[in-house]
Amino acid sequence: MINKLVEKIRKTGAPIVVGLDPMLAYVPDHVQQKAFAEFGETLEGAAEAIWQFNKEIVDHVCDLVPAVKPQIAMYEQFGVPGLAAFKKTVDYCKSKDLVVIGDIKRGDIGSTSAAYAIGHLGKIRVGSKEYVPFDEDFATVNPYLGSDGVNPFIKVCQEEKKGIFVLVKTSNPSSGEFQDRLILERPLYEYVGEKVAEWGAQCMGEDYSYVGAVVGATYPEIGKVMRKVMPKAYILVPGYGAQGGQGKDLAHFFNEDGLGAIVNSSRGIIAAYKQEAYARFGAEHFGEASRAAVEAMRNDIRSALDQK
Numbered sequence: 001m002i003n004k005l006v007e008k009i010r011k012t013g014a015p016i017v018v019g020l021d022p023m024l025a026y027v028p029d030h031v032q033q034k035a036f037a038e039f040g041e042t043l044e045g046a047a048e049a050i051w052q053f054n055k056e057i058v059d060h061v062c063d064l065v066p067a068v069k070p071q072i073a074m075y076e077q078f079g080v081p082g083l084a085a086f087k088k089t090v091d092y093c094k095s096k097d098l099v100v101i102g103d104i105k106r107g108d109i110g111s112t113s114a115a116y117a118i119g120h121l122g123k124i125r126v127g128s129k130e131y132v133p134f135d136e137d138f139a140t141v142n143p144y145l146g147s148d149g150v151n152p153f154i155k156v157c158q159e160e161k162k163g164i165f166v167l168v169k170t171s172n173p174s175s176g177e178f179q180d181r182l183i184l185e186r187p188l189y190e191y192v193g194e195k196v197a198e199w200g201a202q203c204m205g206e207d208y209s210y211v212g213a214v215v216g217a218t219y220p221e222i223g224k225v226m227r228k229v230m231p232k233a234y235i236l237v238p239g240y241g242a243q244g245g246q247g248k249d250l251a252h253f254f255n256e257d258g259l260g261a262i263v264n265s266s267r268g269i270i271a272a273y274k275q276e277a278y279a280r281f282g283a284e285h286f287g288e289a290s291r292a293a294v295e296a297m298r299n300d301i302r303s304a305l306d307q308k
Contacts, residue, residue: 001137001162002205002212002234005099006259008066014298015254017101017236018061018290019266020070020089022050026271028283031056047081050074053286054089057270058096060287064294067099069236069264090136100136101165101236107142107149114152121164122156138163140214140236143192150199154211158203163210163234166199168192168226171216171239189222193229200233208234208260217249217263224252227260235261240297241268247300251307258305269293 009015024032024046032049039045058068070093075086093100106116120139123130141153141164153164169179169189179189193213200209209232215223217239226235235253240246240263253261272278272293273286281289 001099002208002210004137005066005163005234005262006205006208008097008099009259009262012064012066013302014065014294015259015262015301016065016294016297017067017069017262017264018057018065018269018294019103019238019264020054020057020068020093020270021074021103021266022053022270023074024049026267026274027053028273028286030284042081043078044081046078047075047085050078050082051085051088053270054085055092056287057290058089058093058098060291061269061294062093062096062098064291064298065098067101067262068093069101069103069266071103071266087134090134094135094137099138101138101140102134102136103140104136105140105142105167107144109145109148110152113145113149114155117153117156121153121162122160136162138165138212140165140167142167143195147195147199150195154199154202157210161210163212165212165214165234165236166192166196168196168213168230169215169219169222171218175216190225190229193226193233196233197230200230204232208232212236214238215253217246217253220249220252223250227252227255231255237261237263239264241265247297247302247304248307249304250301251304254305263297263301265293265297269297 027049035049036045039048070089075082090100102120119133120136143166181188196213200211203210212234214236215226217237237253269290273281273289278289
């Protein structure tokens, strides 16, 4: 799957992943009201609203970007109907030939980690039949429990030719409370990055490993260091736009060939119609606003890479 991701990034010229993180506050009133008219002001109604919201955005951006990243918590908050909307979103995005990164941030050990890996990336046997439960192409993984938590995911990745992105240096302000702690005069995130490179050597694609890393756009100098520590790892870069990251901050995350990183924007794209820059589209045309936001982001990143 890493080969497909790289191929689609080359084809689109847009190393961008759209974060499908739908809060009800992002969903225009007319979409909510239509869903509530059918299902009531219920969890089912909320799930229908976010599903229709996602579908409209995907329809408007699927030819521009290689990948999407639904954050499962935004669906879990609506219970079982929300998880059904998550699955519908995954399936719909794959029908549009988009690479799907399940932002699940799982991190456990033993049979529990194996169950997470099977549920999101693998197959489960039920009697004489096999099923693919959620069927994302990649998943995000928290490495805090060490190799015991990551190896079950690597095993499934090897079997299914899928991938993971391991949290190395996250974009949130308090990430440094643990991730920046010095151990023998080096920050913890560097040690995690070295483990990512080690894990990744077990399952290589053509040019990059199935094991990637998450490194936030809000720390461009760290991106420069981690690009050297993990030369074969694709870097998923959150924190663009709403969290402060800009194209000029991103060049160090990429290799000389312009590959090696994919940049996430969530509410900066899916709620673009709420921004002054895209207000002209209005809530009725929120999908068109999202498309315009993707085009602007693509141009910003291209400009930064051209100046590298």
